[in-house]
Amino acid sequence: MMFNFQIEKPKTAPVDYQTLYDFIALGLGPAGMNGALYAKRKGLKTLLVGYDLGGQLNNTSDVDNYLGLGNIDASDMIHKFNTHIKELEVPILSEVKVISIQKYEHFEIALDNGETLKTKTLLYAFGGNPRKLGVPGEYEFASKGVSYCVTCDAPFFKQRHVIVAGGGNSALDAAIDLARLASKVTIVHRSQFKGDQTTVNQLKKMPNVEMFLETQILEVKGEITMTGVQVLDKKTKTERFIEADGIFIEIGHIxxxxxxxxxxxxxxxxxxxxxxxxxxxxxxxxxAGDVTDNPNKQIIIAASEGAVAALMATSYINQKGDK
Structure with missing residues (x-):
């Protein structure tokens, strides 16, 4: 991943650990940052807490589907978010880890620095991570052909050959979406399909979709970018190389x-x-964000959910008459 500049880390805010905050957002990704921004603008005593600035944005290279920003480097997007937070003077406590969360009269958040924060309302936005294959080359070619988000990256593979790893509904839906753009889609799954049969039937009718079941991906290969994957046919116990421009890994989310x-x-x-x-x-x-049961894990959705959470927290505090 190529960065245009060094991202400036947020400075640790002076925190009075005896303060009862109105709103604390946990997580330095789009959901937590936007939640804290909205809460601060609503006049709540706000604190943004987390470790890694940018959250899951650090796992991608380019973003092409955030309204108003066009095709933007992920590091540039993090910088813009961080600049906006700083301009509105949203307090940030960074590079700390949360140890535990308890609910008494208020929420109590224990940190790895031995301190405890207290707040009336709490936004949990610690995100999640796509499940990895755990094979050689997967890390080396991340954002260089290896992707975990069809909605984010499919347009970059228009009229190219891509592989979809997985056999559940998310993988099957991804293959259908990709088949509309890519010249060819190859589905590779280590067992039988676990998704809906109607979707499987739909894929079988698509002329540019090929399927390899009972096939295990052993390695992602390439040079500057990935060029294909080495696989094992579990039925015949033979290996082969599948040439492709990219691979979308759709095997779940943690x-x-x-x-x-x-x-x-x-x-x-x-x-x-x-x-x-x-x-x-x-x-x-x-x-808010990727940690919730919302199936659509997108940057713009996470940011909007953070805003909704902050607005609802404001209403909650006002109704209780605590502010």
């Missing part, structure tokens, strides 16, 4: 929700269950 286990309701995938107001089952606790 939400960073462990700090809320036993506190908030999670689904079977460990995603935080929220309503349309980003409210969890716990009063005053909101979640």
């Amino acid at each position: 939400p960073n929700s462990n700090l809320l286990e036993g506190l908030a309701n999670l689904n079977n995938s460990k995603e935080i269950i929220v309503d349309r107001f980003q409210q969890t089952n716990i009063e005053g606790l909101y979640a």
